Amino acid sequence: MSRLIRAHELVAISSVSRHESELASVVEQKLRGFAHLRVERIGDNVIATTNAGFARRVLVAGHLDTVPGDASLARVDGKTLHGVGACDMKGSLSVMLELAATPPTHQDVSWVFYAREEIARSESGLVELAQLRPDLIQADVAVVAEPTGGTVEAGCQGTLRVAVTFHGRRAHTARPFTGDNAVHRLGTALTRIAAYEPRSVEIDGVVFVEQMQAVSVSGGIAPNVVPDVASVTINHRVAPDRSRDEAIAQIRRTLGDCLRDGDEVVIEDFAPPARPHLDDPMLADLVRRTGVTPRAKVGWTDVATFTEMGVPATNFGAGDPLLAHRSDEFVTEDELDVFAGVLASWLVQAP
Numbered sequence: 001m002s003r004l005i006r007a008h009e010l011v012a013i014s015s016v017s018r019h020e021s022e023l024a025s026v027v028e029q030k031l032r033g034f035a036h037l038r039v040e041r042i043g044d045n046v047i048a049t050t051n052a053g054f055a056r057r058v059l060v061a062g063h064l065d066t067v068p069g070d071a072s073l074a075r076v077d078g079k080t081l082h083g084v085g086a087c088d089m090k091g092s093l094s095v096m097l098e099l100a101a102t103p104p105t106h107q108d109v110s111w112v113f114y115a116r117e118e119i120a121r122s123e124s125g126l127v128e129l130a131q132l133r134p135d136l137i138q139a140d141v142a143v144v145a146e147p148t149g150g151t152v153e154a155g156c157q158g159t160l161r162v163a164v165t166f167h168g169r170r171a172h173t174a175r176p177f178t179g180d181n182a183v184h185r186l187g188t189a190l191t192r193i194a195a196y197e198p199r200s201v202e203i204d205g206v207v208f209v210e211q212m213q214a215v216s217v218s219g220g221i222a223p224n225v226v227p228d229v230a231s232v233t234i235n236h237r238v239a240p241d242r243s244r245d246e247a248i249a250q251i252r253r254t255l256g257d258c259l260r261d262g263d264e265v266v267i268e269d270f271a272p273p274a275r276p277h278l279d280d281p282m283l284a285d286l287v288r289r290t291g292v293t294p295r296a297k298v299g300w301t302d303v304a305t306f307t308e309m310g311v312p313a314t315n316f317g318a319g320d321p322l323l324a325h326r327s328d329e330f331v332t333e334d335e336l337d338v339f340a341g342v343l344a345s346w347l348v349q350a351p
Contacts, residue, residue, distance in 0.1 A: 003336040004081050007094035011083040014071035018123075020044040020064040020115040027064070027097065027113050036103040037111075040136065044115040045125040047136045048100055050108045058282070058347065059110040059139035059311070061126070061302065062093045063117030067325050079333040087319030091331035092145035095318065095340045105348050110139055117302065121271050126302050130309065141282045142306045143343070146297075147319030147331075150338040152287045153297040154206050154314050156304055157237040158273030160247045161215075164189065164232050164255070165264040171226040179226035183219045186230040189258040190214055193234060196254050201239045204276035206296040208239035212254060233268070237299070240273040271300045274307040276314070283314050285349065289342045290316075316343070 015023040024044040031039045037048040044064065069084025076082075081091065093113065100111045114125035121127060129137050146153070166186050171179025199210045212234065219230030238247040248267070252259065259265070277283055278294060287294050297303065297315050306313035318339035319331040 002333070003094065003340065004076050004079065004333050006098065007081050007086070007091045007331065007336065008074055008076050010090040010094050011074040011081060011086050012071055015064050015066055015085070016068050017065040017116050017119045023064050024113070024115065030097050031100060034101050037100065042129060042133055043125065045129055046113040048111040050104045052104055052108055054104065054107045056107040057110060057139045058107055059112060059137065059142040060096055060145060061112040061114065061142060062089050062096055062145040064113055064115050065118050067118050080330050082330045084329060086331045087147045087329045088324035089145055089147055089317055089319070091319055091336050092317040092339060095336055095343065096145060098340065099344055099347065109347060112137060126305050130305065134309070138309070139311055141280060142311050142313035143316050144301055144303050144313060145317035146301050146315045147317050147321045147324055148315050149320050150290060150318065150335060150342065151292045152290055152294040152314050152316050154204065154276030154278050154294050155240050155274045156297040156301045157208060157239065157299060158242070158247065159271045159300045160236045160238060160244065161269040162234050162248065162251060163266045163268055164234060166230050167262050168228045170228040173224045173226055176226050181226050182230040183227050185258065186217060186219060186232055189232060189255050192254055192256065192258060201241055203240055204278040206276050206294055208296045210239055211237040238273055240275040242273070244270045272304050272308065274304040277312040280312040283312060286314065286316060286346050289346055
């Protein structure tokens with residue numbers, strides 16, 4: 001059976017976030033067919049481990065869920081698999097299942113298939129495992145099989161979401177000089193955000209570029225009322241050399257004197273960044289095996305979750321990351337072959 005056909009089997013199973021049960025059962029059944037694996041299921045998270053007693057353990061993780069889409073439209077066209085989740089990341093999941101069938105020779109391996117990665121981090125299956133069974137996701141090093149086009153994408157950006165509320169004073173629109181228009185204040189802030197110049201920083205030889213965007217606005221009371229409240233939600237992507245407090249400080253610097261006493265800056269969500277860890281010998285060896293210069297991960301991934309647990313980790317998987325979440329998402333047979341070849345050779349290396 002070709003890799004595309006095996007991957008198609010997974011893509012054809014709908015597994016939108018919070019609805020991964022059917023796919024988790026298929027993955028569990030396949031893994032239980034391999035005698036050298038110990039398989040455990042925690043909710044809709046499936047973990048298979050080898051326990052041959054080697055001195056080192058590596059972990060390969062992939063999420064089961066996809067963004068919303070119609071799984072019945074999955075199809076193989078020549079050497080290309082189309083369908084929601086084909087690239088992000090069921091193509092890589094199928095390779096993980098394939099490689100899990102081979103017993104380890106030099107190091108123990110943990111295969112982690114987890115739920116709810118595409119929604120709020122608080123719901124993540126990996127976070128659930130970290131809370132309930134952290135022993136199942138401990139390792140000396142980890143690979144998160146996010147789509148990277150066969151290149152190591154090191155570390156990840158942190159993501160901060162804040163709601164900024166500007167206050168004014170109500171008045172009649174015929175006499176605006178008696179009030180203070182909060183929407184106008186918001187407009188000035190939007191101009192500052194739009195003019196933000198991304199900060200770049202090199203860490204471990206890869207360059208992270210920060211971003212800041214206004215993602216939603218609200219305000220207004222009635223057509224004849226000067227509004228006294230308006231708000232904007234800001235998303236700030238930060239490099240691994242910045243903490244949450246430093247990211248908030250950057251937002252405040254960007255807004256500058258747009259903020260006044262009484263205005264509110266409320267943190268709605270923060271997921272921490274992760275440094276590249278390219279000084280780790282195993283991850284450096286993975287880079288060497290790809291034959292491609294690594295780059296910084298654009299966006300947030302669960303590399304950060306492993307970093308919080310003290311496990312050096314990186315992103316490496318099949319598929320073009322620019323296709324993730326698109327309606328025309330696809331992965332090619334060549335991309336699966338490259339991912340499988342590099343990962344297999346890395347897993348069997350001698351310490």
